[in-house]
Amino acid sequence: MGMTSQRTRDRLVERLRERGIQNEAVLEVMRSMPRHIFVEEALSSRAYEDTALPIGQGQTISQPYIVARMTEALLCDGERPRKVLEVGTGSGYQTAILARLVEHVYSVERIDALMQQARGRFQELEIRNIRLKHSDGNWGWSEYGPYDGILVTAAPQQVPKPLYDQLAEGGRLVIPVGKQGEQQLLVVTRTADGYNSRTLDLVSFVPLRGGLG
Template sequence: MEAGAVNDRFIGQRRALLNVMQERGIHDMNVLRAFDAVHRHEFLPSSVLHRAYEDAPVPIGFGQTASQPSLQALYMQVLQLKPSDKVLEIGTGCGFQTAVLAQLADRVYSVERLRDLSVRARERLDALRVSNVALLVGDGTIGWSRYAPYDAILVAAAAPDVPGPLLDQMAEGGRMLIPVGSRDVQRLVCIRRVDGRYTEDEVTACTFVPLLGRFGWESEAPRG
């Protein structure tokens, strides 16, 4: 089947998802256009293609999920991304959010702990000719200091506290969104750096997979 035919198959579902996102408070037209331009089904495993345009997290393997689209859109709406922004993403995952960010920002630097996920994301991004994204396999809690400071930082996994290295890599006037809390329940907080000081505002309650690393959780939760 040709790619165009596959895309046509999902047009109705994609537009329905955009309507749901608007009903859930996403009103930034730049964000909505970016989500319309990047096709989520092109980044997901074939086993979950039928769920590609649900407004829900879906499994992508290795115990990880692709986040709920309306929550990803909320991240971008709150951060008020500009075309000149340099963005750090912690948690590349399948690469879908990375590709959406690439529509909104000048450069995107994305860190993924799991090499297999990063490789797959790179393959998909290259196939779609997304050229303003750099990927790194490593500890996301350390960030990517080589290209700091960043105008915006998005963390797609939950930390017990905000990692210090990520705070250090925020530009003056920079914004960071990160889920903070226990392994089971977190609050999504927006941190801003103004005059060298940090302010914090709660955005919403949320539930994410744990952010593993030196400045996050040490390991996966024990299984009973």
């Protein structure tokens, strides 16, 4: 196993802790999740590096630190969200991390081939609380809303209105926004009076595209 061993995962978690990730539940899920099955076999030896990796179709699997940071931000009030919408299933890695921490994950992906690969990985891991849809992420997934949390894994120029609308009061939206080289990771909380937004980090994500692939 070499670079996919438990010792390698332990080292990754220690790096995440050193970078400021504090949520022990998030760290434990990151420790136990086999990231190497979410990348091509040729890249499996790099699966536990703290870096983004290509997954085909012009997409990437996010850097573990960013996955941990976004997940921690979504869970930061200590309450376990019941329903979370993920926009951009991609490899399924972020989806699987969420599924170990919340009751139900609804994930939309515009590229059908990626969605089908992710579905197979969830079956392999026996994760059964994820529902997938082949759809344009800009639309969200209104059928199961409103959501206690929404996490977006690609960057629009601005927050799509349907995502605001599908966020429950008290819910939290974690989303990268902006053009390449100028993206900010935002946390938007819906209140009785509207929406509060704060910036977590400067980030670099693939753009959130419309249409189906």
